[in-house]
Structure formats: structure tokens, C-alpha cells
Amino acid sequence: MDSKRKNDPGRAVPRTALPGGIHQGRIVASPDEDQCLDAVQLGRLEQSFRDWLEASPRADVRLSRRRILIIFLLIRYTGAKLNEVLALNPFEDIDFDRKSVLFRTWGADPDPGSRPVYLSGNLSREIQTALADPAFRSSLGNRFDIDPAFVRRKFYERAQACGFPKRLGGPEMIRKARAVELMQGNMPLPAVQMMLGHSTPNLTSSYVSFSEDEILRLMKLFMERESARKTSARNAFFGKVQDIQRGDIQTRVCLTTIGGYRVTTVITNHSAEHLGLKKGQLISAEVKAPWVTLQSGEAEPLSSAENRFNGVIVGMTGGEVNTEYLIRISDGTELCALVSTQSSRRLSLETGDRVWALFNCFAVVLHVD
Structure with a gap:
């Protein structure tokens, strides 16, 4: 790969058709390390958010930054849209017993739609611990409701602090990077579609046939396996x-x-x-x-x-x-x-x-x- 091509993070990648007529490009372009952050870079970005949180000596600033960190973690690990996360009521929409978060979507249809997305045990415990802090709980009210422009600005700042092009740190690009990461980790396409909230996930094709319940169970198993693999185990x-x-x-x-x-x-x-x-x-x-x-x-x-x-x-x-x-x-x-x-x-x-x-x-x- 020549250097010009490698250093151009914005170059277009052709969509790739999957067997059975499923079009992988409907979710993201075919996985490409130059078009969005890879798993290692996402890890560096996450660490940058955590370091930024701890860097302030002021308790009120740390509370504000913790809210941004949790918003990042939810987008990074669930692939949710920014507006979906900001609309969450964490005290009602996150089920810590089941380790899942319920995203509610409102479209042209007047009836609300919703989808559960499973959280790893580690992420579930981290959010639960944060919400148990009376000061943080009080600062939230009922929602993560923050100006989306402010959230994007903080995401861009953290990306640039890591030396990444700022656009690769935007919420939409983090969501896209998560989709690529899941597919590279061999999560079946219908599970990725369901997790990201596509309205018509293709649950049957020439190479896969899953019920919705099976997809949800698979998603849960995948999240736990991924967490176990990435958790900082000894040595x-x-x-x-x-x-x-x-x-x-x-x-x-x-x-x-x-x-x-x-x-x-x-x-x-x-x-x-x-x-x-x-x-x-x-x-x-x-x-x-x-x-x-x-x-x-x-x-x-x-x-x-x-x-x-x-x-x-x-x-x-x-x-x-x-x-x-x-x-x-x-x-x-x-x-x-x-x-x-x-x-x-x-x-x-x-x-x-x-x-x-x-x-x-x-x-x-x-x-x-």
C-alpha cells in the first residue's frame, strides 16, 4: 500500500456485496482501517477520555466529564446514535440485572419503536457505579440531556489529543467504527443490523437463519466474549x-x-x-x-x-x-x-x-x- 493511500483517512471505499444479496455497505463501507478508527485506536481514544476525566482537580468538572465519558462508552460499545444516547433515561432504560440498555427510537411512525442492546458486565458495572454516586446522580436529573454540538466538540477534542483526524472521533464515526469492529469480530450481519437499529435487519439469507431471540442471545454472548478478551487480564x-x-x-x-x-x-x-x-x-x-x-x-x-x-x-x-x-x-x-x-x-x-x-x-x- 503506498503512503499516499495509507495516510488518506477520508478516501472512499467501494461497498461490498455479501452472499445471498445482503449489501454490507448498507451499514458501513467494507471494513477499512484508513476510513475509521480500529479497535486499538478506539482503545486509545477511550483512555484519552478517562485521562481527561481525572485531569481536573475540580469535583464539579469531573462530574460533567464523567457524563461525557459515559455517553462515549455507550456509543462506542452499543453503536447507538448520539440522539438515542442523549434521550436515555439511565434510571429507567438501563437494566443492570439483565445488563442491557433500551434505546427508544421515534420515526415517521407515530408509535415509538425500541430495541434492547446488551452491555458487557464490565461496562454495566461501571455505569451502575457512576449512577450510584449521589453527586453524579443529582447532576444528571433524569437524562444525559446535553447540547449535541457540545458533545461533538468534546469528541473531536479527544480525537485530536490522540493525534487522529478530528472527524474520526465524531459520534457518527465512532458508531461506524463499532460496526466495522463487530463485523471484523465475526458477529453475524443480522446481529450487527439489529444492534445498530436498522429497521429491517435481514434475519434470513443463503448463509444464515436466526430468529430475533437467537440474534439477541448471540449478541449477548458476543459482547461478553469480546469484553473478556479485551479486559486487562494479568500478563x-x-x-x-x-x-x-x-x-x-x-x-x-x-x-x-x-x-x-x-x-x-x-x-x-x-x-x-x-x-x-x-x-x-x-x-x-x-x-x-x-x-x-x-x-x-x-x-x-x-x-x-x-x-x-x-x-x-x-x-x-x-x-x-x-x-x-x-x-x-x-x-x-x-x-x-x-x-x-x-x-x-x-x-x-x-x-x-x-x-x-x-x-x-x-x-x-x-x-x-
Whole structure:
């Protein structure tokens, strides 16, 4: 792909017809990383909203920013339209027991229409916790009702803060990026159509036949699976293949995580072929705790380890032989390191200390979902 084409985020992409006469372009153009944000970039944008929320020392400003964050999260993970989210009554339209949100749509038909969209357990809990805060609850009234122009302006600001073209951070483009993400994750087209609120989702075709209830169950399972895969599990990174360098026997693979970190691994050529790795592919990387070494100090250490992450010790479990450390880096990913208790005494590390977690490229295992 030449550089001119790659750097033009606004270029048109032809629509792609699907089997059985379904036209995928009815929802979005065929998935293209240059036309909307990919999963890793969406993760960076989400982190930008979270950092922005915490950056203000004023409680009233943080309450206002939390409302914007929740609006973003609902659009980002449900694919809803901005006006649908702003019209929500979060105290009535979000069912935390069922982990679902009910979007009500009003069209030319005088009767209101509505559709349920499932939330992951993590997102449901985050919104429920926010709504349980008396100060936040009071600031909301009954709705997320905010001037749409103001919301768009904040979305554009966060996109530009990440170095993205501002239009790619608009609510409509986030909705589009979500649709692309779902299809790339192999969610069936009718489920994507139903989730996004298209009036006539094609529930039967030459290659798929689902009832509406089955589509809803599939949607729920997909959301939970996606959340489990993307949740910052210990010693696990979710990201996008950035570079592949093939050697005579082994292949070096570099991925960029949702938090913007770079993870390098070396695997056999056979493994690379078996996994079907290619640039831009979404994968997860895992490292075992005994392979993670620790070094104290603020400055980045000189080390042969390709993977170096600075974080804060958030937990320690000591034993006669080994001591386990839990380190949280800035994007929320937690790394578990297992060192000898003798080495632990020498390091004199405590909970709250900043520390470097290091591991080499041969310690990383790749997984393709």
C-alpha cells in the first residue's frame, strides 16, 4: 500500500456485496482501517477520555466529564446514535440485572419503536457505579440531556489529543467504527443490523437463519466474549500487529496495544504461518509471571529485554521461597511478577512504589481469537 493511500483517512471505499444479496455497505463501507478508527485506536481514544476525566482537580468538572465519558462508552460499545444516547433515561432504560440498555427510537411512525442492546458486565458495572454516586446522580436529573454540538466538540477534542483526524472521533464515526469492529469480530450481519437499529435487519439469507431471540442471545454472548478478551487480564495484552520480520528460522512480531505500548515477541516461522499473522491483525500476547523481572527506579533501565513497562506495585504476596508482585501500568494492564523472596528482600519494594517490569521477546506467547 503506498503512503499516499495509507495516510488518506477520508478516501472512499467501494461497498461490498455479501452472499445471498445482503449489501454490507448498507451499514458501513467494507471494513477499512484508513476510513475509521480500529479497535486499538478506539482503545486509545477511550483512555484519552478517562485521562481527561481525572485531569481536573475540580469535583464539579469531573462530574460533567464523567457524563461525557459515559455517553462515549455507550456509543462506542452499543453503536447507538448520539440522539438515542442523549434521550436515555439511565434510571429507567438501563437494566443492570439483565445488563442491557433500551434505546427508544421515534420515526415517521407515530408509535415509538425500541430495541434492547446488551452491555458487557464490565461496562454495566461501571455505569451502575457512576449512577450510584449521589453527586453524579443529582447532576444528571433524569437524562444525559446535553447540547449535541457540545458533545461533538468534546469528541473531536479527544480525537485530536490522540493525534487522529478530528472527524474520526465524531459520534457518527465512532458508531461506524463499532460496526466495522463487530463485523471484523465475526458477529453475524443480522446481529450487527439489529444492534445498530436498522429497521429491517435481514434475519434470513443463503448463509444464515436466526430468529430475533437467537440474534439477541448471540449478541449477548458476543459482547461478553469480546469484553473478556479485551479486559486487562494479568500478563495479557490485546493489540494490533504492527510489524512482522521473518528470518531463516524465526519471526519477530511487534504489536501495539490498546494503551499504546509496544510488545515484541519472537516465534518460529512455522508458528507464524500456523497463526496466519499479518499486519493490522488483532491478537493477544501473554507472558508467564516467572519470566517477568523487576527493577526499581524511575529511569528506564538499560537492559537486553525488549519489553519494558513502568508501573506501580498494587499488590504483594510474600512466601518463604517466592514473592508475587502485581504491577499496574498506565493503561490499567496488570503484570504479575514472581521473584525469589531473597531477591525481594534485596529490592526492598513496597506497595505503591514505582517499578520497571521487564521480559524478553522469547517469553511472549501469541493468541489469535
